[in-house]
Amino acid sequence: MAKYVFGVDIGGTTVKIGYFDTEGTLIEKWEIPTVKDNNGAKILPDVAESIKAKMAEKNMAKEDVEGVGIGVPGPVDDDGNVLKAANLGWGVFSVKNTMEDLLGLKVSAGNDANVAALGEMWKGGAEGYSNVVMVTLGTGVGGGIILKGKILNGSNGSAGEIGHIHVNDDEEDVCGCGNKGCLEQYSSATGITRIANKILNSSDEKSVLRDGDVNAKTIFDAVKAGDALADKVAKVYGKYLGDALACISAVVNPEVICVGGGVSKAGEVVLDYVKPHYVKNVFHGSRDTAFVLAKLGNDAGIYGAAKLVIGD
């Protein structure tokens, strides 16, 4: 019986790779650079070589390996086809088939944000649940939806794009997606900073934020220190995220909402600003949905990728 499983998380600058036992214990992890030349043609061969080298080093036979799961920064359909990953230079092709040809092992592929959600469900903040909404508050707002233990990819790999839920008709700035008023413009690390700078620039109100760097960390530090202006910023963040999550719950009725990404390092305070808006506006059948913080940090992707191939 297979003893090991590989999880791969392909990012724009590095590829994270880990191997696990089939119970989900991470045994070793490492990184290789993401070589994007020639439309990213070397990325999968490089990953395959790295996995083969690790198998040789550890004397693993193919029979010892359950398979390889891969998270990709772009939409991926249920069959393991990436539908474009602009950040890597990739167009449309089967990550699953390509990698299976390179390795002779079973391969599964998914979108990186969705795969991270699966990781948090398997061994992270949402462990023990099977219906999970994961929100990753980083440079953008990533989302992943797990229903009955499986990733929801949607009809063309665009499910769980919760950072692009429209939350504000009055926004004048354009989101990275081309729309105006997306959740990501308020509740990502970038969005929170943007709101803080807007408020700072529109008044002379005193704030510790005037004395140094303005970013998600310093903003939530200021919130914890009782800074009134930072509190206003956090209220904007929390209102839009709470409203969006209430909408998501009316649609999929999850057991738990798991909040991760860099912003979530501030701790429970990031939930405290969200929950009142959620509870106020959500349909009563989802009012008791649990809120948890993610636990796996940057490893969520390799955990989820490993689970992807085990669960297949």
Added chain:
Amino acid sequence: MAKYVFGVDIGGTTVKIGYFDTEGTLIEKWEIPTVKDNNGAKILPDVAESIKAKMAEKNMAKEDVEGVGIGVPGPVDDDGNVLKAANLGWGVFSVKNTMEDLLGLKVSAGNDANVAALGEMWKGGAEGYSNVVMVTLGTGVGGGIILKGKILNGSNGSAGEIGHIHVNDDEEDVCGCGNKGCLEQYSSATGITRIANKILNSSDEKSVLRDGDVNAKTIFDAVKAGDALADKVAKVYGKYLGDALACISAVVNPEVICVGGGVSKAGEVVLDYVKPHYVKNVFHGSRDTAFVLAKLGNDAGIYGAAKLVIGD
């Protein structure tokens, strides 16, 4: 091999029952009254008697019947347990097990709005699709979400409650669910009428709506006749429904949105007011989602119930 399947749609005043061949052709349909005395204790026995009588009349053996599907006006979980149906007096119990004991046939159960969505996917406006968002614009706004051909029930049967997506922070009236600013308050037949009366009462603007009954039908008739005030009403309806559908698509990325219910009898005009808002605010991966009108009317429930047991 089984040749027939029964579909049952339990409503507050009547129970609709139909039998179909397993390809989905409706052979005969009829209704019986919903007897709500004694917390609805007679409802399922009455349905069972009616099905047994039909089987006797048509000389059907049990082996001829694939099973019985049932739509219930309340949340139902994946195992066929109703979690409350206030309208019938029902608390928590297994509709599936109770009905299987009464009939000795395979039984599946689902929420009525979800089951109607399945019906439209099987033989109605969304035929040929397998990822469907169904919106039923009636007294309320009902919703049903079909993913890969299966109903999404959610963790406690409260998925697809899209009528209670919060769309307006400034609403002062309370929705039937207890919240304020739910989609249902603007885009249901009742909601459209409410908005029309508000606009009529707040100005002296001329409108054909001042000369007779104000309801969803007369409002959309006035829209088609070029009435400027009715156009304003339809714009409110369309803005909130379009925004809510854009949000839903960011979450589940459907292939098609199917609009049904009494309001949809007005025809394509009900979509014309929704699409521009949807296209403006939806994530680009779901921008090409198709919009269709439902086709099965009040029979969607019995079609979907029949499909529920075939697809199980």
